[in-house]
Amino acid sequence: MLQILLIAALAVSSCQGLVCKTCIQGQFSTLVGGNNNCYTGTTGTGVIETTCTAAQTYCVSNFVIQDGLVLSATRGCADPTTDYDDTTTSTPTGPDCVTSSLVNPVDSTTCYYPCTADNCNTLTTSGLSRCGTNDCNSATGQGYCNFFTGSCVCNTGFSGTECQTTATAVTPAILFCVQCNSITDSDCATATTANSCPSNVLFSGGYCQTSRTLTIDAAGSIVRTVITRGCGNVQRTPDQCTFTSLLDSRFTNHHEYTCISTCNTAGCNTGTPDGLITGTESKAMYCVVCSDPTGTGSCNSNAATTATSMTRTLCPVGTTHCFMNSTYLIANREDLSYMDAPPAYQLESVYRGCATAAVTKACTSTILSTGTGLNRVVCQESCQTEGCNYRWPARPICTQCSTPAGTTPQYDSCLEHPPMATPCSSPFLDRCFNAAGYFHATRPVFASGYDRGVIRGCSWYDVGNGCSQTSRGSTIAGATAVRQCNVTCTTDSCNQGLPLLSGSVRLQSVSALLVPSMLGFIYQYLY
Known part of the structure; x- marks a missing residue:
């Protein structure tokens, strides 16, 4: 009897004696001093070795992965009667993974890795790395750690392996411009000598500027001409001209006509703006x-x-x-x-x-x-x-519209007067399409007694070119053979017109027809 009691006591002691790594951690830490021991299964800060209860007969490591990124790591003791698998009370053999389909993110996977030896739950996650020793100076906004590569990504103005270096300010080049005014400088109209521009709050740009102001009296005569040349901080279109009123309100029938031009090379402001693009001037873009x-x-x-x-x-x-x-x-x-x-x-x-x-x-x-x-x-x-x-580069702009669902309207704008072509929603949509119907079985006209409609839009695959015959009911007795026609094209506004019927005949009213099933297909796969 004593021997049986000793054996039972040893069995209980053995069950109670299982030791497991125990911890829980959220996302991987890139912070200085951040603790990732639970990810690596290393005993230390945040990870302790726990003696399990008699009912906890195995150790487990648990990881939650969302669209390829580990969101959490958990380790500890587990009781097979209350664990994650409620279909059995036996110790699982694992690994066991359960996935969930989401919208965004798309996939969430939870995996359990059971084991039955002391401190066996040390499975390590891989692929994530810490950057340097100061988290890329993220606390001061200088950069952040790319934990996929283990390298720092520096913000603008900083560089270095840990974004520790502040970029040296670049001293802007000094611009030289002709600087004068004809009120005080009699030779300003023909001046060509350029001087360095001042560096102050009045000049913070990189342009040379010339202006010419004509004062015009009530009789239409030019009574005064003033030319100014200097350093400008705003770019203007060549020979940009404007009418203004005189500051002295007594001159009610006088006008001022001022033309301005800017340029950005040394001494370039030697010409006189006259409202015309001449000489070395070019039209603004x-x-x-x-x-x-x-x-x-x-x-x-x-x-x-x-x-x-x-x-x-x-x-x-x-x-x-x-x-x-x-x-x-x-x-x-x-x-x-x-x-x-x-x-x-x-x-x-x-x-x-x-x-x-x-x-x-x-x-x-x-x-x-x-x-x-x-x-x-x-x-x-x-x-x-x-x-x-x-627009999207190297992609066509397409007309995008469709006949309203339900009863065919008396006036269908998409069919009869489609809108202008516009950019497609995404750059991978590299084709325009046009699908319409119902057409007569042999002639390039709409079949009498049938609904007619059209859909025009963008596509990433070839909807097809040509017509197919189908049998549909009609208000006309015996008239059951009609055609639906499609066009796929790759140039701007190419789906404005109508599909070709009978080889080379182009309709003059609308494209070609889509039966309801085809309309459903287009809507389902393109929108």
Whole structure:
């Protein structure tokens, strides 16, 4: 009897004697002095060795991973009758992982790793690193730690391995301009000698300026001419002229006509502005100027419907082109029979601005990495009309509208008078399409007695070109054979017109028809 009691006591002692690492930690810490022992399973600050109860027969390590990033690490003792697996009361063998599908983030996975030896729950997470010894001077706003690479990312104005070096202020070059006025300097009209510009609060720009003011009396005679030359802090278009009233209100029938020109090279302000683009002067260039280095959407084309709806900025002297550049990631998935949404896509950056030379209009796609199924696409384009860089580079602008759902209206604006083409919502939409119907089975006209309608929009795949015959009910007895037609194209406004029928005949009223099932397909897969 004593022997049995001793064996039972030893068994109880053995169960109570299991020792496990115990800790809990949220996200990986990059802070100076931050503690990541729970991630590594190392005994020390934040991680203790705990003697489990008799019911706790195993140790466990638990990690929560959300879209590839570990959100938390937990270690401790576990009781199989109350643990994560409520389908059994036995000690699990693991590993056990449970996933949840979310919207954003997309995936959350919780994994449990059980083991039954003392302090066995030391499984280590990998792939995260701390930067240096002072967290890249993040406390003073100088940078932050990229814990994927273990390197500091410095904010503007700082550099060094730990963003410890403050950038040296660059002393701007001194500009030389002709400086005079014809009221006190009799030779100002023909002056060419340039002097260094002053460095004070009145001059903080980099331009030389010339102005000419004509005072015109009631009879239309020029009674006074004043020319000024100097250093300017605002760029103006060449020969920009304005009428103003005299400061002395008694001269009610007199006017002042002032023309101003600016330039940005040494001694360049020797000419006299006269309201005409002559000599070395060139027409000013206005471009959309914005920068979105992280793809937040602040510089997106779909925010604009026309070239004037995005703010245009006067470009520096010498600008000959406007440019646009976009970079995005996109999945290489084109299996339309299984596609329930557009391909996975992520905008990385958008830049728009002024340029002194043309760039080749093109989109270049490269595989991000073998096995990822992802491509990085870089698109660029330049143009030479004002504000022309409002759109997605190397992509068409398309007419986007559709016939209202339900009963065919008496007047269908999309069918009869479609709107102007506008940029598509995303840069991967590289085609315009037009789908319409119902058309007569053999003639290029709408079939009498059938509903008619159209949808025009943007697409990332070929919707097709041509017509297909279908049988549909009609208010006309016996008339059941009709056609639906599609057009896919890649040039600006190319889906404004109508699909071709019977080879080369172009309709004069609308495109071609989409049956309800086709409309549903287009809406489902493109929007």
